[in-house]
Amino acid sequence: MPRRIRAARTGAAPLAPGTRWAWQDAAECRDEPITLFFGPPGERAPEREVRERRAKEICATCPVRPECLDYAIARPEKYGTWGGLGEEERASERRNRTRRRGRPGRRAA
Numbered sequence: 001m002p003r004r005i006r007a008a009r010t011g012a013a014p015l016a017p018g019t020r021w022a023w024q025d026a027a028e029c030r031d032e033p034i035t036l037f038f039g040p041p042g043e044r045a046p047e048r049e050v051r052e053r054r055a056k057e058i059c060a061t062c063p064v065r066p067e068c069l070d071y072a073i074a075r076p077e078k079y080g081t082w083g084g085l086g087e088e089e090r091a092s093e094r095r096n097r098t099r100r101r102g103r104p105g106r107r108a109a
């Protein structure tokens, strides 16, 4: 399990039974510092922008990006960069997926 995910779970709700973690073995971020994906409290916007851009560059080359994003949206993980998306982007994607699921004849992406 990548260090960042292990740390992100601290204080979080228990995982659902049957949660699969195998995809994390191939995570591009597994040896990256967790501080790249989770900013410190009170982080200023310019520093946050630089940090998130670097994290997203790593996500862009990650072979398990879809699995990571699906996990983070389903859980949901509210903080940090997951699957190449920041917090607000993930919240927006979560709303879009919920909306699509609600439409008859449509399948969630």
Ligand code: SF4
Binding pocket: 027, 028, 029, 030, 037, 058, 059, 060, 062, 063, 064, 065, 066, 068, 069, 081, 082, 083, 084
């Ligand atoms: S998509 Fe990004 S955050 Fe998710 S496992 Fe890959 S590198 Fe890590």
